[in-house]
Amino acid sequence: xxxxxxxxxxxxxxxxxxxxxxxxxxxxxxxxxxxxxxxxxxxxxxxxxxxxxxxxxxxxxxxxxxxxxxxxxxxxxxxxxxxxxxxxxxxxxxxxxxxxxxxxxxxxxxxxxxxxxxxxxxxxxxxxxxxxxxxxxxxxxxxxxxxxxxxxxxxxxxxxxxxxxxxxxxxxxxxxxxxxxxxxxxxxxxxxxxxxxxxxxxxxxxxxxxxxxxxxxxxxxxxxxxxxxxxxxxxxxxxxxxxxxxxxxxxxxxxxxxxxxxxxxxxxxxxxxxxxxxxxxxxxxxxxxxxxxxxxxxxxxxxxxxxxxxxxxxxxxxxxxxxxxxxxxxxxxxxxxxxxxxxxxxxxxxxxxxxxxxxxxxxxxxxxxxxxxxxxxxxxxxxxxxxxxxxxxxxxxxxxxxxxxxxxxxxxxxxxxxxxxxxxxxxxxxxxxxxxxxxxxxxxxxxxxxxxxxxxxxxxxxxxxxxxxxxxxxx
Amino acid sequence: xxxxxxxxxxxxxxxxxxxxxxxxxxxxxxxxxxxxxxxxxxxxxxxxxxxxxxxxxxxxxxxxxxxxxxxxxxxxxxxxxxxxxxxxxxxxxxxxxxxxxxxxxxxxxxxxxxxxxxxxxxxxxxxxxxxxxxxxxxxxxxxxxxxxxxxxxxxxxxxxxxxxxxxxxxxxxxxxxxxxxxxxxxxxxxxxxxxxxxxxxxxxxxxxxxxxxxxxxxxxxxxxxxxxxxxxxxxxxxxxxxxxxxxxxxxxxxxxxxxxxxxxxxxxxxxxxxxxxxxxxxxxxxxxxxxxxxxxxxxxxxxxxxxxxxxxxxxxxxxxxxxxxxxxxxxxxxxxxxxxxxxxxxxxxxxxxxxxxxxxxxxxxxxxxxxxxxxxxxxxxxxxxxxxxx
Numbered sequence: 089x090x091x092x093x094x095x096x097x098x099x100x101x102x103x104x105x106x107x108x109x110x111x112x113x114x115x116x117x118x119x120x121x122x123x124x125x126x127x128x129x130x131x132x133x134x135x136x137x138x139x140x141x142x143x144x145x146x147x148x149x150x151x152x153x154x155x156x157x158x159x160x161x162x163x164x165x166x167x168x169x170x171x172x173x174x175x176x177x178x179x180x181x182x183x184x185x186x187x188x189x190x191x192x193x194x195x196x197x198x199x200x201x202x203x204x205x206x207x208x209x210x211x212x213x214x215x216x217x218x219x220x221x222x223x224x225x226x227x228x229x230x231x232x233x234x235x236x237x238x239x240x241x242x243x244x245x246x247x248x249x250x251x252x253x254x255x256x257x258x259x260x261x262x263x264x265x266x267x268x269x270x271x272x273x274x275x276x277x278x279x280x281x282x283x284x285x286x287x288x289x290x291x292x293x294x295x296x297x298x299x300x301x302x303x304x305x306x307x308x309x310x311x312x313x314x315x316x317x318x319x320x321x322x323x324x325x326x327x328x329x330x331x332x333x334x335x336x337x338x339x340x341x342x343x344x345x346x347x348x349x350x351x352x353x354x355x356x357x358x359x360x361x362x363x364x365x366x367x368x369x370x371x372x373x374x375x376x377x378x379x380x381x382x383x384x385x386x387x388x389x390x391x392x393x394x395x396x397x398x399x400x401x402x403x404x405x406x407x408x409x410x411x412x413x414x415x416x417x418x419x420x421x422x423x424x425x426x427x428x429x430x431x432x433x434x435x436x437x438x439x440x441x442x443x444x445x446x447x448x449x450x451x452x453x454x455x456x457x458x459x460x461x462x463x464x465x466x467x468x469x470x471x472x473x474x475x476x477x478x479x480x481x482x483x484x485x486x487x488x489x490x491x492x493x494x495x496x497x498x499x500x501x502x503x504x505x506x507x508x509x510x511x512x513x514x515x516x517x518x519x520x521x522x523x524x525x526x527x528x529x530x531x532x533x534x535x536x537x538x539x540x541x542x543x544x545x546x547x548x549x550x551x552x553x554x555x556x557x558x559x560x561x562x563x
Numbered sequence: 564x565x566x567x568x569x570x571x572x573x574x575x576x577x578x579x580x581x582x583x584x585x586x587x588x589x590x591x592x593x594x595x596x597x598x599x600x601x602x603x604x605x606x607x608x609x610x611x612x613x614x615x616x617x618x619x620x621x622x623x624x625x626x627x628x629x630x631x632x633x634x635x636x637x638x639x640x641x642x643x644x645x646x647x648x649x650x651x652x653x654x655x656x657x658x659x660x661x662x663x664x665x666x667x668x669x670x671x672x673x674x675x676x677x678x679x680x681x682x683x684x685x686x687x688x689x690x691x692x693x694x695x696x697x698x699x700x701x702x703x704x705x706x707x708x709x710x711x712x713x714x715x716x717x718x719x720x721x722x723x724x725x726x727x728x729x730x731x732x733x734x735x736x737x738x739x740x741x742x743x744x745x746x747x748x749x750x751x752x753x754x755x756x757x758x759x760x761x762x763x764x765x766x767x768x769x770x771x772x773x774x775x776x777x778x779x780x781x782x783x784x785x786x787x788x789x790x791x792x793x794x795x796x797x798x799x800x801x802x803x804x805x806x807x808x809x810x811x812x813x814x815x816x817x818x819x820x821x822x823x824x825x826x827x828x829x830x831x832x833x834x835x836x837x838x839x840x841x842x843x844x845x846x847x848x849x850x851x852x853x854x855x856x857x858x859x860x861x862x863x864x865x866x867x868x869x870x871x872x873x874x875x876x877x878x879x880x881x882x883x884x885x886x887x888x889x890x891x892x893x894x895x896x897x898x899x900x901x902x903x904x905x906x907x908x909x910x911x912x913x914x915x916x917x918x919x920x921x922x923x924x925x926x927x928x929x930x931x932x933x934x935x936x937x938x939x940x941x942x943x944x945x946x947x948x949x950x951x952x953x
Binding site (some may be wrong): 341342343344346347348376377378382383385386 | 787788789790791810813814816817818819820882910911
């Protein structure tokens with residue numbers, strides 16, 4: 089790896105294609121000198137910098153920028169390096185906290201949690217899919233557009249060593265910038281599941297009970313993972329009066345008996361909170377055929393009552409040591425794990441449309457800037473180095489909500505990607521922002537027409553001055 | 564996830580792998596209990612031959628339902644569905660082709676004899692010769708010796724799979740003769756039947772051969788998927804259907820993507836059962852296989868197969884319902900027929916009846932509760948009433 093402390097002038101020289109090319113001096117030992125560097129910029133190359141054969145560019149593989157200067161730097165670089173737009177589609181701009189990951193890249197790994205991650209992602213995609221939910225119709229892209237997918241990628245890259253959620257802020261920012269509607273699953277509802285996963289993944293042998301996860305949920309998941317089945321945790325459930333002992337015995341019998349017990353429990357009165365009851369519904373579905381994840385259909389009628397039941401089912405099924413989750417949906421889970429574990433060192437060209445911090449520069453302004461995306465109907469935003477989030481793009485006003493919310497909005501429509509979305513889109517490569525803003529203009533015009541038509545006191549043939557004003561301004 | 568069709572190396576046990584070492588230039592017979600993987604090995608053999616550029620094969624079965632069932636899984640092995648035919652279809656088409664069409668009588672046994680005679684006449688006359696590089700025969704125990712001889716003439720090589728305990732049609736046993744003539748391989752283990760189903764099936768196996776029982780040779784994952792056998796007496800067939808329909812609701816949920824079987828020994832009992840099912844919420848799930856209603860291709864979106872018990876031969880179901888089981892008494896080789904029927908079930912077996920069951924079936928079912936204490940005399944006799952004592 090080659091590293092060069094730099095200022096903006098040097099960077100300009102590199103991008104202005106001087107002839108002869110700039111003479112680069114002052115390279116430093118990245119392992120020794122960079123960690124505490126206070127230079128404005130650090131340019132990083134995976135191998136010795138050489139001019140590109142045709143352009144003569146010395147393009148670095150990544151640029152390290154201090155967090156406080158990030159937005160201003162991105163605004164500057166996207167202005168001066170107009171030939172590279174979006175800039176972060178070509179060169180990663182990273183925060184110094186990812187420097188160590190750049191210096192010593194590691195193969196992504198999910199350890200013993202590949203099945204659990206696959207179950208979680210597929211279950212979230214199905215939960216978000218709406219009434220047309222079907223495992224057989226589910227394709228890769230809707231799965232990879234889930235929060236769980238981005239979270240799992242961050243987990244695999246070692247960005248969540250202490251169980252924290254490293255993508256929460258950037259995922260929320262990306263959704264807000266791209267005007268995604270409120271999610272069916274609030275972050276709060278999903279977060280407990282992710283905490284369990286990252287808590288178990290952090291150290292399975294000595295993992296302590298994270299304080300904000302109900303004890304029986306934590307213990308049950310630990311037991312599923314380490315003992316293959318729930319034994320002692322059932323005692324916790326019975327002691328807490330959550331389930332009568334008789335029903336627990338039925339859930340140990342032949343499968344048909346388990347189905348009948350499952351339905352009796354879920355149809356019965358429910359005095360538990362949403363988190364506990366959803367977990368229980370997912371766990372009981374898993375107990376019908378532990379680790380198989382083949383009883384999704386049984387849970388679907390109850391998702392209004394137990395909104396995260398399917399997600400808990402996916403996690404519980406995936407925690408079994410002999411889980412079959414990766415094979416469901418014609419090996420959909422296996423494909424997901426393949427992509428989650430794809431090697432993508434920071435010092436390599438980005439593979440996504442744009443980084444979230446640059447997206448902010450492009451869209452969070454009065455006149456948004458145009459940029460190109462790979463697909464006509466979705467955008468791949470890089471949240472953290474190597475961690476993507478796929479989102480529907482552009483989003484129409486009828487799909488979007490004006491203020492993205494962190495909570496559940498039961499009636500909010502969701503602009504999630506269709507079940508069978510694919511990565512390869514016909515006509516990909518059009519200027520998505522063009523379409524996005526053209527649609528916005530059109531929608532504004534439609535709203536105006538509606539407003540005019542619904543104002544009873546005004547006749548279309550005799551508009552008031554205000555109407556003339558509005559029209560005049562527009563046209 | 565259904566495990567009926569398997570094609571991966573890891574799914575074969577050493578005995579099954581051994582079948583793959585058998586020379587393709589010799590004739591072979593593979594014997595094994597129900598669920599030992601015979602049909603899968605037969606189809607894998609077909610796949611091997613086609614892959615070795617020997618595409619001129621034919622898979623011959625005895626019943627139309629079995630033909631449709633195997634065709635439904637043939638794509639897993641790269642075998643064109645048209646290469647899987649019944650003996651009757653194969654024979655009548657051959658006769659038509661050589662200009663000697665035959666009109667078969669309506670009786671089952673008589674039609675078989677007429678067809679065999681007609682084919683043999685053409686072979687003797689030199690008008691029918693070897694047709695295929697290899698003839699692969701499923702459920703070979705159900706073929707008459709004459710039929711086996713014709714099939715061996717039609718194929719340069721013969722590969723058959725069989726289980727003598729499942730011979731349910733009248734006629735001479737062709738397997739003993741075949742075993743003397745060609746290489747025979749035995750599969751000791753089976754994977755289909757849950758332990759309780761094995762107990763009943765072992766109770767039905769009449770001969771004491773010293774060979775291990777189905778229960779002893781079972782590799783079924785009983786701990787993971789507990790099996791059940793239930794005897795369900797009702798006053799009428801209609802009440803049996805009520806219970807069946809209620810159970811189907813649970814079973815379709817419990818075993819997604821798996822086949823559930825329903826069968827009656829007698830055709831006249833099957834008609835009202837089919838009517839009830841067609842008027843139930845499961846109408847769009849039905850695959851009806853009867854000579855009256857015709858035979859239809861198995862559809863992965865339909866999970867309930869209805870047929871006569873004889874037609875269920877060679878098939879397997881996660882849950883199997885035998886209705887009007889008292890009708891078993893009507894048939895010759897009924898004990899073998901019952902054995903075959905019982906071993907169609909993988910996990911759940913329900914036997915419904917409205918009259919007495921055959922005694923051998925009663926006896927087999929009683930093996931499920933071997934520790935039931937002997938009823939004492941007090942329970943057998945009515946208590947003396949006080950007035951009588953006076």
